[in-house]
Amino acid sequence: MKIGVFLFPEARNPAQDGQIINETIQEAHLAEKLGADAVFLAEHHFDGNCVYVDPPTFAASLAASTSRIKIGFAVLQTSLYHPLRLAEQLSLLDHLSKGRLIVGLGRGSLVNTHEYSGYEIDPDSAQERFEEIEKILLKCWTNERVVHAGKYWNFEIGMLRPRPFSAPHPTILRSTASDDSLVAQARQGRPVIMASPTASRAAKALELYRKTMREAGFDEKAVENAVSQCWAARTVIIAPTDKEANEIGMPYFKQMQEYRAAQSTAFQAKVAQANARMAPQILCGSTDSMMEEFTDLQKTGIGGVIVRFRTGPMPAEFANRGMQLFMKDIAPAIH
Template sequence: MRTGVFLFHESRDPSGDSQVIDEAVREAQLAEAEGMDAVFLAEHHFDGNCVYVDPPTFAAALAMATTRIKIGFAVLQTSLYHPLRVAEQISLLDNLSKGRMIVGLGRGSMVNQHEYSGYQIDPQSAQERFEEIEKILIQSWTSDHLKHEGKYWNFDVPMMLRPRPYTKPHPQILRAVASEGSIMGQARQGRPVIMAAATAKGAARNIEAYRNAAREAGVSDDRIDWAISESWVSRTVILAPTDKEAEEVGLPYFRQMQTYRAAQSSAFEEMVAKANAQPTLPVLCGSPETVMEDFTNLAKTGIGGVSIRFRTGPMPAEFSARALKLFMKHIAPEIRDTKLAAAE
């Protein structure tokens, strides 16, 4: 199983934005130095929940600051973009990174309505825009004529998109899936996905639903195995040398993140209330020894990779950097598939 870091750095005070952005770059460099396979970027606007805000721009910085690690989106809020502009951006990134891009696409958050209003996008149109943009991206990267007729965009430019993608025919595209319906929809096409799961048991249920839907649609077992091996699951982990420190020092940072975001969004507030009403913690928390079993069980599902958010809320960079090192020293060797890593 591949390993990655999910950079989702919060900054509540605008005066601290520059520092937290720098810390995010350093965490990506640390992930590469420690042997991780990928770094994934989030996207949120206006609220400080994702300090670097613009993942294509930040990905360009990371492409220059690293040499080996893959750079992924988890995910682009695709409906907020003009399709040709984002096609150019991703193609440029693919060249700058020499083919290290993983293009995770989603329609956009249905929790943060202020992002749609800020960009003057009707949230009810997000899914349709997303579907249309994905088609345009592939057309732009593989044809020599920029022509499209659709519901939201119409253009006819007798030229090709430049630069051409470094990766042929184009960078890897993964869809974000947040519900069983969306998982089954991608499974029927035999497509790799990015999913979120709080526990290995939850990931296993999602993967089983994927396999069943794919088989019912006539997708071959080989294709299903390949798609799952190319898929990623996102996790949030509070990791410290001891359970006591993880629970007493690390977990409060996660709780502060929940409170901060809940105050900005009633939909997120409902999600937090539901998660916190469960008898178990809403996040994996503890020492490497405590969380090890969950990760080894996750590896047994066959999922291709796990991307981990170590830093939440106002957590200091030193705390999350130590967590990343602990993970790579104690947990990664137990879950990494050396054959899979070598194929990269």
């Protein structure tokens, strides 16, 4: 199972933006040094929830300052982009990274409607825009002259430049937040990023994914190839002892929840619903206490896990120590 590190740093105080951006670059460098397979970038605007804000620009910096690790998005808020500019940016990133790009696409935030408002996008149009943009990306990357007549964009171009480094184009993943969206992607044999709260939930989701692909006519080799490209995302708080993780680390996660809930009633409702179900949103403790969860996830056959080590106002030193413990103790058992 491949290991990805989710770079999702919060910065509440604008005066700290530069410091935390630099710390995030160092977190990516540490992930490469420790042997992680990929780093993944988030996207949020106007609220400090993701300090580097613009993942394609940040990815360019990482492409230039790393040499081996893959660089992915989990995910681009696709509906906020102009499709031609996005196609150009991603094609250029594919070159800068020499084919290390993983393009994770999503329609945009489900809970932060202020992001749509800032970009003057009707959130009710987000899914349609997302679907149309993805079609345009694929047209631009696989054809020369492109003529597009759609609901939101109409254009004709001679050729997108630069052409992608990867043939025929970079790896594309979609995020899935429900069984319906998972099934829709499985019918097309497309790999996904799943936000799985537990290994058992990931196992059930992959059972549905495999079943749907088989029913759609894919053979077993194609099914397992698609599963090998899927990722599950997890948030962890790791310390040398359960006591330190819970007493020192967990408050950072709770502060993150409170900060985001104050900005979004939808996020507040989401947290309340999860808490009411006693849903284990994160893993908190020593590496010994969470080893079984990751070995069980590996047994599902999923291609990789995206691990977020830093949440809320957590200091970089605490998160980086957690990553080091994970890569020393857990990674050898699952990698």
